[in-house]
Amino acid sequence: MTTPLPQPDFLRPVARPGWLAWAWCGTGLLVLAASAADGLAAWQQRSQALARLDRSAVAQARVPVPAPGPALGASTTHGAKPARPADTQARQAEARRWLQQLAQPWPVVWAANESAPGGVQWLVFEHGSAGLRLSGLAADLAPAQAAADALRAQRQQTGAAWQGVLLASVERVPEGQRFELLARLAPPVAGAAP
Amino acid sequence: MSSAATEPRPAAAWLRRLAPSHALWQGPDGLWDFGPLPGWRLWRPAAAPDGPARHHASFDAWCQAHPGQGCQLLLSAWLLHELLLDPGLPLADDTARLRYARGLLQHYHGDAAAQWPLAAWQAGGRRGVSALHALHLPALQASARRAGVALRTVRPWWSLALAAAQQQLPALATADSARLLVVDGLLVTQIDLARGGLQQLQQRRLATACPAGLQALQAALPPVACCAATGHGLQQPWPVDPAHAPSGIQALGSLQGAAPAALWHAASATTALAA
Numbered sequence: 001m002t003t004p005l006p007q008p009d010f011l012r013p014v015a016r017p018g019w020l021a022w023a024w025c026g027t028g029l030l031v032l033a034a035s036a037a038d039g040l041a042a043w044q045q046r047s048q049a050l051a052r053l054d055r056s057a058v059a060q061a062r063v064p065v066p067a068p069g070p071a072l073g074a075s076t077t078h079g080a081k082p083a084r085p086a087d088t089q090a091r092q093a094e095a096r097r098w099l100q101q102l103a104q105p106w107p108v109v110w111a112a113n114e115s116a117p118g119g120v121q122w123l124v125f126e127h128g129s130a131g132l133r134l135s136g137l138a139a140d141l142a143p144a145q146a147a148a149d150a151l152r153a154q155r156q157q158t159g160a161a162w163q164g165v166l167l168a169s170v171e172r173v174p175e176g177q178r179f180e181l182l183a184r185l186a187p188p189v190a191g192a193a194p
Numbered sequence: 195m196s197s198a199a200t201e202p203r204p205a206a207a208w209l210r211r212l213a214p215s216h217a218l219w220q221g222p223d224g225l226w227d228f229g230p231l232p233g234w235r236l237w238r239p240a241a242a243p244d245g246p247a248r249h250h251a252s253f254d255a256w257c258q259a260h261p262g263q264g265c266q267l268l269l270s271a272w273l274l275h276e277l278l279l280d281p282g283l284p285l286a287d288d289t290a291r292l293r294y295a296r297g298l299l300q301h302y303h304g305d306a307a308a309q310w311p312l313a314a315w316q317a318g319g320r321r322g323v324s325a326l327h328a329l330h331l332p333a334l335q336a337s338a339r340r341a342g343v344a345l346r347t348v349r350p351w352w353s354l355a356l357a358a359a360q361q362q363l364p365a366l367a368t369a370d371s372a373r374l375l376v377v378d379g380l381l382v383t384q385i386d387l388a389r390g391g392l393q394q395l396q397q398r399r400l401a402t403a404c405p406a407g408l409q410a411l412q413a414a415l416p417p418v419a420c421c422a423a424t425g426h427g428l429q430q431p432w433p434v435d436p437a438h439a440p441s442g443i444q445a446l447g448s449l450q451g452a453a454p455a456a457l458w459h460a461a462s463a464t465t466a467l468a469a
Binding site for chain 1: 228292311
C-alpha cells in the first residue's frame with residue numbers, strides 16, 4: 001500500500017488522464033462497438049429467420065387438407081404470389097407427401113410387425129401406397145408361415161384387417177431362410193363395417 | 195526541410211528521441227545534468243552515466259549541447275513558491291484551484307504573478323499549487339524547440355526528492371508522523387507526512403547554512419517520530435560522530451555542494467522514478 005506522491009508538472013498544470021488511460025478507454029470503446037455490431041447483425045438474422053418462418057407457415061396453411069387419392073395435383077395455388085409458382089408448387093407437393101405419410105395408420109402397421117412369433121428376424125419393413133412389405137430371416141419356413149398367420153389373425157386383436165397376406169418369396173441363404181411377406185390394409189370402411 | 199539538412203540520418207535521430215530523458219536540475223546558479231534517468235529500458239545505454247553531475251550555464255546551453263535528446267527539468271526551491279490548499283476550500287476542480295492560487299499569489303507578489311506558470315498537484319487528499327516565478331517557461335520551450343530537444347516534464351525537485359527519500363528510508367512512508375527537509379542552501383522545503391500522506395508543505399529559511407541551523411529549524415517545528423534531511427548547500431559537513439550530529443535528524447547523503455549529489459537513490463531508482 002503506497003499513498004500517491006504529488007506530481008506537479010508545469011507543462012501539464014491541470015491533471016489529465018495519461019495516455020494509458022486513453023488507450024484503455026479506446027480499447028474498451030472498440031470492444032463495445034464490435035460487440036454492438038455483432039449483436040445488431042445477430043438480431044437482424046433472427047428477425048429475418050422469424051419472417052421466413054412466418055411466410056412458410058402461411059404457405060402451409062394454404063395447402064388443402066390432404067385427401068388420399070386423386071385430385072391432389074389439381075389443387076390450385078389461389079392467392080399465392082405468381083413470382084415463383086414452380087417453387088411454391090414443389091413445396092406444396094412436398095408438404096402433401098409428408099401429410100400422406102402421416103395419414104397412414106401407423107399403430108396398426110407397427111402392430112403387424114410386432115405380431116410375429118419368436119424365431120423371426122425382421123430385415124426390411126416398408127409400408128406405403130403399395131401396401132405392407134416385410135422381409136425377415138428365420139431358421140426354417142415354419143416361423144415364416146406363423147408370421148403370415150399372425151398377420152391374418154390380427155383382425156381379431158386390433159380391429160384392422162390385412163388383405164391378401166402372401167408369403168411372396170423364400171430364399172435360402174447361409175443364415176437360414178429369407179422370406180418376404182406382402183399384405184395390404186383393407187379400406188377403413190370395409191374394416192369398420194362388420 | 196532545415197531539420198532534414200542538419201539530420202542526415204533520420205534513424206539516428208529517432209534512436210536519440212527514444213533514448214531515456216536526461217534529468218536536469220535547475221538551480222539559481224545554473225543547470226546540472228545528471229544523465230539519463232534510470233528505469234526499465236529496451237537496450238543498455240552506450241555510456242554508463244555514473245559520473246558526477248555536469249554543470250551547464252543554462253537550459254539553453256544544455257539544449258545547444260544535446261540537440262535532439264529528451265530531458266526532464268527539475269526545479270530548485272529557489273525558483274518556486276509553494277501553496278498548500280486548505281481541504282475545506284470550495285474548489286471544484288484543478289482549474290478553479292489554479293485560479294484561486296493565482297489570485298492569492300497576485301495578492302502577495304503583485305502583478306508579476308499573473309504570468310507565472312502554475313502546476314496543480316494532489317496527494318492523498320491534500321492538494322496544492324506550485325508556482326514558477328524565476329523562469330520564463332515559454333522561453334525554455336522555445337530553446338528546446340530550436341534544438342529539437344523534447345522537454346518532457348518541468349517539475350519541482352522536492353516532488354522527486356520525496357519519492358527518492360521514501361525509497362531510501364521507508365520509515366518516512368510508514369511512520370505516524372514523519373518529516374523530510376529538502377535542503378537547498380538557506381532555503382528548506384519542509385514536507386510533513388502522516389503514514390505516507392502529505393500533511394504540510396512549506397518553504398522555510400535557515401539562519402545559517404550549517405547542520406546547527408537545520409537543528410534549530412527542526413527544534414522550532416512540531417516534533418515528529420521520524421525526520422530526515424536531503425539536499426545540498428550546507429557550508430559544513432554533516433557530523434560523522436552521532437554525538438555531535440543534530441539529534442533527531444537523519445541525513446540522507448551529504449548535504450553539501452552547489453547541487454544535489456544525486457537525484458535518485460541508486461539501489462531503488464527504478465521505482466522511485468517510475469512516474
